[in-house]
Amino acid sequence: MNIQTKLTHTSAEEALLLALSVSERAEATKALSFIEEKGLPTRRVEAWHYTDLRSLLRHFPKAPKAIDSEFAAEGLVEMEDLLEGFTIGFSNTSHVRGFLNKLPDGIAATVGDGPILPNPVNVNHDVIGMINSALCEQGVILTVEKGRKIETPVILAHTCSGETSSVIRHRVIVEEGASITLIEQHHSSTIANHQNVVTNLRLDKGAKVVMCIAQELGEETTRLGQLNVVLGEDAELTILVLNAGGKLVRQEIHVDVKGENSKIDIRGVNLIGNGSHVDVTTTLLHNVPNTTAVELFRNVVPAGGKGVFQGQIRVAQAAQKTDAQMACNTLLLSDESDFSAKPELEIFADDVICAHGATVTDIDDNHLFYLRARGISEREARSLLVKAFVEEVFEDLDNEQLGEALNSRIENWLDLNG
Amino acid sequence: MIEIKNLHVKIADTDTMILNGVNLTIKDGEVAAIMGPNGSGKSTLSYVLAGKDDYEVTEGDILFNGESILEMSPDERAAKGVFLAFQYPLEIPGVPTMNFLKAAMNSQRKARGEAEMTTPEFIKAVKSEAAKLGIDMTMLKRALNVGFSGGEKKRAEILQMALLAPKFCVMDETDSGLDIDALKVVSEGVNALRSPERSFLVITHYQRLLDHIVPDSVHVLYKGRIIKSGDKELALELEENGYADIIGEAA
Numbered sequence: 001m002n003i004q005t006k007l008t009h010t011s012a013e014e015a016l017l018l019a020l021s022v023s024e025r026a027e028a029t030k031a032l033s034f035i036e037e038k039g040l041p042t043r044r045v046e047a048w049h050y051t052d053l054r055s056l057l058r059h060f061p062k063a064p065k066a067i068d069s070e071f072a073a074e075g076l077v078e079m080e081d082l083l084e085g086f087t088i089g090f091s092n093t094s095h096v097r098g099f100l101n102k103l104p105d106g107i108a109a110t111v112g113d114g115p116i117l118p119n120p121v122n123v124n125h126d127v128i129g130m131i132n133s134a135l136c137e138q139g140v141i142l143t144v145e146k147g148r149k150i151e152t153p154v155i156l157a158h159t160c161s162g163e164t165s166s167v168i169r170h171r172v173i174v175e176e177g178a179s180i181t182l183i184e185q186h187h188s189s190t191i192a193n194h195q196n197v198v199t200n201l202r203l204d205k206g207a208k209v210v211m212c213i214a215q216e217l218g219e220e221t222t223r224l225g226q227l228n229v230v231l232g233e234d235a236e237l238t239i240l241v242l243n244a245g246g247k248l249v250r251q252e253i254h255v256d257v258k259g260e261n262s263k264i265d266i267r268g269v270n271l272i273g274n275g276s277h278v279d280v281t282t283t284l285l286h287n288v289p290n291t292t293a294v295e296l297f298r299n300v301v302p303a304g305g306k307g308v309f310q311g312q313i314r315v316a317q318a319a320q321k322t323d324a325q326m327a328c329n330t331l332l333l334s335d336e337s338d339f340s341a342k343p344e345l346e347i348f349a350d351d352v353i354c355a356h357g358a359t360v361t362d363i364d365d366n367h368l369f370y371l372r373a374r375g376i377s378e379r380e381a382r383s384l385l386v387k388a389f390v391e392e393v394f395e396d397l398d399n400e401q402l403g404e405a406l407n408s409r410i411e412n413w414l415d416l417n418g
Numbered sequence: 419m420i421e422i423k424n425l426h427v428k429i430a431d432t433d434t435m436i437l438n439g440v441n442l443t444i445k446d447g448e449v450a451a452i453m454g455p456n457g458s459g460k461s462t463l464s465y466v467l468a469g470k471d472d473y474e475v476t477e478g479d480i481l482f483n484g485e486s487i488l489e490m491s492p493d494e495r496a497a498k499g500v501f502l503a504f505q506y507p508l509e510i511p512g513v514p515t516m517n518f519l520k521a522a523m524n525s526q527r528k529a530r531g532e533a534e535m536t537t538p539e540f541i542k543a544v545k546s547e548a549a550k551l552g553i554d555m556t557m558l559k560r561a562l563n564v565g566f567s568g569g570e571k572k573r574a575e576i577l578q579m580a581l582l583a584p585k586f587c588v589m590d591e592t593d594s595g596l597d598i599d600a601l602k603v604v605s606e607g608v609n610a611l612r613s614p615e616r617s618f619l620v621i622t623h624y625q626r627l628l629d630h631i632v633p634d635s636v637h638v639l640y641k642g643r644i645i646k647s648g649d650k651e652l653a654l655e656l657e658e659n660g661y662a663d664i665i666g667e668a669a
Contacts, residue, residue: 366508367508367510369468369470369471369492370504370507370508370510371510371518371521371522372469372491372492372493372496373468373469373470373492373493373495373496373501373502373504374493374496374518374522374525374526374578374582375493375496375497375522375523375525375526375529375582376493376521376522376525377493377525377529378491378493380521380525381493384513384517384518384521385510385512385513387512387513388510388511388512388513388561389512391512392511392512
């Protein structure tokens with residue numbers, strides 16, 4: 001006798017299945033049968049062990065029907081002012097700002113849903129990508145032409161308002177020898193909305209990219225974000241991550257290192273307030289010889305915050321002389337703070353330098369006493385020490401303005417949550 | 419200025435007594451030195467004066483200009499004018515020294531209801547005091563005490579003292595880790611701050627420091643009590659004969 005227990009779907013799964021059932025895309029049909037059978041991933045799925053999406057995702061709101069009027073968040077405006085960038089703005093799923101014909105010379109861009117291409121990086125249990133390719137409605141396809149060095153940062157600004165889901169997919173191609181700074185910014189109102197944004201980035205030979213993902217979402221927002229990168233020969237990639245909001249956030253970063261002599265520098269700050277669950281999951285796939293990667297995350301977790309870092313470095317047998325360093329340092333501000341770190345090295349080559357380290361600390365009482373003995377109040381002393389811990393991360397960026405902008409958003413968060 | 423009355427102190431959450439009835443009065447403008455063998459409670463006394471919460475006062479009181487400071491937090495005491503120059507100044511990565519100095523000066527001003535300093539006023543004050551102590555301004559751009567040599571750390575402590583202009587300064591083994599030249603610079607810095615309105619408690623193992631900072635009174639601390647007091651001659655006597663005689667006398 002064959003007994004098969006049928007999965008009872010959660011309300012979020014049901015809402016998601018409904019959304020998938022109305023889409024006619026082949027990807028939607030595929031996603032539908034997958035979720036119907038298996039449901040959203042639980043802790044039993046290795047890649048989602050610390051973020052049990054099935055129990056954490058409470059809701060999957062409908063996509064917006066009408067174009068919402070744009071709302072500007074303080075952080076968005078401040079970054080724009082400081083960076084003097086060119087903004088392409090999305091409100092929910094509508095492109096509301098930035099005339100593409102005004103983009104700096106050397107960038108070709110179109111807005112639309114475009115063809116759905118499979119994820120260029122092979123990702124384990126890729127639920128974010130699956131939902132995205134089934135439901136995405138908007139996005140930018142942006143090409144930086146060969147040899148063009150774009151000085152003006154391009155800001156992809158996303159705002160969500162109302163109880164909606166916005167599913168967006170961007171594709172960025174940086175051609176041979178070209179360079180650009182891209183900033184993905186995310187803001188939302190305090191209503192429970194859902195955001196799924198996937199950015200696929202390709203760096204051709206010798207391309208140089210700074211990719212910054214900064215989110216200051218409202219306290220009820222769910223964000224499933226994914227950055228997939230294919231890195232060509234001699235390419236240089238800097239990824240900057242600032243998580244400073246949201247209720248349930250999973251930011252995945254997957255880099256397929258396909259070109260020799262390429263370099264990756266990933267730095268991130270996760271500020272995880274009360275009631276927030278923030279997961280950063282990265283995989284670096286070193287597939288060719290002579291590549292380097294540095295990865296540093298600093299996390300601050302006050303009472304009631306829960307953070308996750310999963311960092312995987314995979315070095316293929318052919319990838320000799322890989323130099324990969326990964327560090328994840330966490331400051332737990334309370335006994336009711338929670339952080340799980342899972343650094344993972346999988347090395348098949350024999351001539352590599354790989355290291356990882358994860359530390360967890362609280363504020364040093366002796367440091368605190370020293371500052372207080374000089375007249376600094378306990379609150380201010382704590383805030384100075386927390387700032388010192390995280391602001392180092394973005395301090396010595398080539399683009400000083402960007403570092404300052406990120407640090408000022410960090411200070412803003414610390415002032416509100418300190 | 420300071421009256422320490424029958425002060426009994428234990429390590430918090432233990433039964434380990436460190437101070438067993440210290441009595442000491444320091445007048446306005448007086449420089450008092452405390453000497454004593456290792457483990458006599460010298461550093462504990464300095465921490466208790468500054469308000470470190472690793473210690474618990476079980477009996478007695480500390481009066482600062484007639485007012486008990488025992489219930490005050492370290493920052494409140496600092497704003498009132500108590501300053502502790504640390505034996506081992508802490509290295510605090512990521513906090514630039516200049517930012518720290520400004521935060522400290524303005525916090526104290528704010529606590530006293532005074533106007534905060536403007537940035538130009540602040541920089542002018544730092545430059546002038548730093549020059550007197552032979553401190554290079556580039557050192558102050560670095561993180562607080564991080565990578566400073568022993569001498570630089572102690573000079574930075576004196577710089578803080580000069581800028582914060584406290585009324586009562588506790589100097590915990592300021593001479594430790596200093597070579598002769600650095601000792602001279604630090605002592606001159608302290609001497610320049612001596613005034614009829616400012617008192618000092620200088621804690622040291624060695625008479626050497628007291629050649630440079632000449633005390634008005636010298637007290638010997640042993641097993642958490644002051645067992646002998648005298649003038650600067652007492653320090654010379656100790657240098658000559660060690661603590662054994664005095665300890666024998668007291669026992």
